[in-house]
Amino acid sequence: MRRFKIPHKFELTTIIELYAQWIKEGKLKVNSDWNKDIGAKFTVQDPCNIGRKSGSNKIIDDLRFVIKAVVGEENFIDTVPNRGNNYCCGGGGGALQAGFPDERRAYGKTKFNQIAATGATYVIAPCHNCHGQVEDIGEHYGGNYHVVHLWTIICLAMGVLGETERTYLGPDLAEVGL
Amino acid sequence: MAEAMKIDNLDTEFKDEVLGKLPEAGFDLCLTCGTCTGGCAASELMDMDPRKLIRMLNLGMDEQVKSSEWKWVCSMCARCVSACPMNINIPALIFNMRASVPRDKKPKGILGSCDQHIRTGSAMGAKKEDFEWTVLDVAEEIREEHPGFEDLQVSIDRIGATMILNQNSREPVTEPEEMGPLWKILHTVGADWTYPSVMWAGENYCMFMADLEGWKYIVEEFVHHVDNNLKSPYVVNTE
Numbered sequence: 001m002r003r004f005k006i007p008h009k010f011e012l013t014t015i016i017e018l019y020a021q022w023i024k025e026g027k028l029k030v031n032s033d034w035n036k037d038i039g040a041k042f043t044v045q046d047p048c049n050i051g052r053k054s055g056s057n058k059i060i061d062d063l064r065f066v067i068k069a070v071v072g073e074e075n076f077i078d079t080v081p082n083r084g085n086n087y088c089c090g091g092g093g094g095a096l097q098a099g100f101p102d103e104r105r106a107y108g109k110t111k112f113n114q115i116a117a118t119g120a121t122y123v124i125a126p127c128h129n130c131h132g133q134v135e136d137i138g139e140h141y142g143g144n145y146h147v148v149h150l151w152t153i154i155c156l157a158m159g160v161l162g163e164t165e166r167t168y169l170g171p172d173l174a175e176v177g178l
Numbered sequence: 179m180a181e182a183m184k185i186d187n188l189d190t191e192f193k194d195e196v197l198g199k200l201p202e203a204g205f206d207l208c209l210t211c212g213t214c215t216g217g218c219a220a221s222e223l224m225d226m227d228p229r230k231l232i233r234m235l236n237l238g239m240d241e242q243v244k245s246s247e248w249k250w251v252c253s254m255c256a257r258c259v260s261a262c263p264m265n266i267n268i269p270a271l272i273f274n275m276r277a278s279v280p281r282d283k284k285p286k287g288i289l290g291s292c293d294q295h296i297r298t299g300s301a302m303g304a305k306k307e308d309f310e311w312t313v314l315d316v317a318e319e320i321r322e323e324h325p326g327f328e329d330l331q332v333s334i335d336r337i338g339a340t341m342i343l344n345q346n347s348r349e350p351v352t353e354p355e356e357m358g359p360l361w362k363i364l365h366t367v368g369a370d371w372t373y374p375s376v377m378w379a380g381e382n383y384c385m386f387m388a389d390l391e392g393w394k395y396i397v398e399e400f401v402h403h404v405d406n407n408l409k410s411p412y413v414v415n416t417e
Contacts, residue, residue, distance in 0.1 A: 001401065004394045008401045010342070015416045019363070027367040047417070048255040087219050088255030093272075094386025097287030098250040103223045107251065110219040127417045128346040128381070151359035160362050162324050164355045 014050060016126060019154065020062035023069050030157040032072030034176055042071045042153070043079055043120035045111070045134055046086040047127035057083050066150065067124055070157035077118040087111050089125075091133025108137035115145060121170065126150045146170045183237065192240040196274045203271065207264040208232045214258035214268060224248045228258045228268045235271065249275040250285055276388035284387050291383035292392050300347035300379035309378060310334050312350045313357065320358050330365050336372035341412045342404050343371050347379040360416065371414070376403035380417050 001008055022028035044067055046052075050059040060083050068076050079086065090107035098104070111134065115123055123138075125131035125147050135147040148168045155161040156169075159177045166174055193205055214228040221227040226248040234243050254269040262268070281289070291301035298305045304312075317332035324330075333339070343364075349356045364371055377400035384392030404410055 001397055004397060006394075006398055006401050009405045010411055010413050012413050012415065015343075015360070015414050018369075018414065022363075022367045028363065048253075048257075050415075052260055053256050084260070085257075088253045088257065090219060090253060092255060093253035094285070094288045094291075094383055095251065095253050097285065097291055097383065097386075099285045099287055100247065100251055103220075103251040106223055107219045107253070128348055132348075149356060149359070151363060152356075155359040155362055158362070158366065160324070160326060160366075161359060162320070162355075165358050167353065167355065 014059055016050065016059055016063050016066065016150070019066045019150070023066060028154075028158075030070050030154060032068075032070060032075070032157060034157060034159075035072050035075055038172060038176070039075060040071070040122060040172060041075050041077055041118070041120040042067060042122045042124055043077050043115060043118040044082075045079075045089055045115075045123055045125045045127075045130045046083055047125075047130050048086070048088050048092055049127070051086060052084045060084070063126060063150075066154070070153050077120050079114045079118055087114060089130045089133040090137070091129045096129060096132055104133070105137060105140050108133055109141065112137045112141045112143060116143060121145050121172075122153075123147045124150050124153060185237075188238040190236065190238040190240075192243060192278075193235045193238070196271060199274070200267065200270055203267040204264055205232055205235055205266060205271070208236065208266055209264060211263065213261045213263065214266075217257050217261050218252075219255075219257075220248070220252045223251050226251075228252075231271065232266065232268065244275055244278050246275070250288075273388050276386075277390065279388075281389070284389075288383050288387045291381075292387045292389055295377075295379065295381075295383060295396055296392050299375070299377045300351075301381045301383050302347040302351040302379070304347055304351050306334075306375040306378065309347075309350050309373075310375065312354050313373065316354045316357055317361065320361070324358075324362075327362060327365060330361060332361055333372045334378075335375045335408065337408055339372035339408065339410050340370040341372075341414050342374050342408060342410045343414045343416055344378060344380040345373060346381055346417050372408070372410075374400065374403050374408060376400060376407075380415060 046060045087110050089111045095104045123145050125134050212229045215221045249272050252272050256269050258268045294303035295301045320327050321330050
């Protein structure tokens with residue numbers, strides 16, 4: 001809209017900012033008790049578009065707030081570097097469909113090494129492109145992690161994640177809250 | 179021995195063309211420090227890197243620049259420009275390199291997704307009727323089988339809803355169950371929301387393809403639908 005100077009009346013926001021707002025307002029009641037004994041470790045992939053390219057760290061700071069609220073602060077391990085300085089997963093800009101899979105995976109090795117260094121067994125990928133790429137490089141390079149959508153873990157923390165909504169969870173979390 | 183290049187009369191047509199559209203891209207300001215390249219995950223792939231690309235551009239090596247397939251390997255993540263001391267807009271160069279490729283020579287996968295989007299409203303090619311059917315079907319299943327969500331409401335094109343949500347088309351097409359958790363959260367907080375039937379998908383491959391016309395068309399159709407038909411004050415990007 002900015003690029004083409006298309007006038008619009010609505011305001012654009014992201015679901016991540018709303019999750020954070022709803023948790024702060026008490027509308028979305030979540031806690032990390034479910035993970036106290038399990039201690040599943042999570043890291044996050046910061047999508048370039050809502051991070052570096054959005055011009056501020058506002059959205060990805062909200063993202064961290066939400067993740068810490070639902071998995072427990074002690075169970076979140078950030079990548080290095082992170083936030084606005086994070087590495088692209090290599091799946092963006094159309095790369096997943098560009099027809100250069102070898103180069104795309106070589107590009108993703110940087111991201112893979114970053115994730116592997118956290119030791120986390122779950123990567124939260126709030127962007128579908130990143131989700132696809134992080135999963136692919138995990139399989140390709142023999143990673144020891146699962147890639148999950150943010151809403152999956154929020155619902156897990158709310159105790160409302162249904163049996164059919166657990167495709168991406170590993171065996172350690174597959175039965176939690178059922 | 180290679181012939182020395184005379185830099186006083188370089189023909190830098192492509193550089194001039196891109197700078198004509200975007201003077202602030204600042205290609206001439208390059209100090210060749212290499213900070214861009216040091217932090218680029220695509221460096222060295224296809225024997226290319228951002229610093230080298232800017233050098234080639236500034237030396238007028240237009241054919242080699244434009245024909246490099248590296249433009250499809252770079253993801254335009256903008257790490258280079260955020261690190262550059264001279265704020266040189268390398269992703270904008272990549273975008274213009276992509277734009278210089280005739281439509282029928284662009285990568286088939288991206289072209290297909292872009293065309294599908296223009297035709298159906300989503301890169302996966304799911305028509306709005308299919309999207310609507312899938313969404314309403316999954317919602318019905320949740321109401322019947324997930325305790326506590328008997329009143330779950332999911333709608334398409336509900337006029338006057340406070341929020342319009344987009345949805346990556348991979349969810350309804352390949353993993354419809356993944357929409358449920360999002361809806362449950364919205365239901366729990368009492369959000370007043372709906373999906374649009376026009377250009378409902380979150381992705382935009384025409385933008386990746388640097389197809390300005392297609393990209394613009396998708397955005398215009400979406401804005402028109404939200405502002406004039408649905409009259410909603412908020413659009414929420416779900417990814």
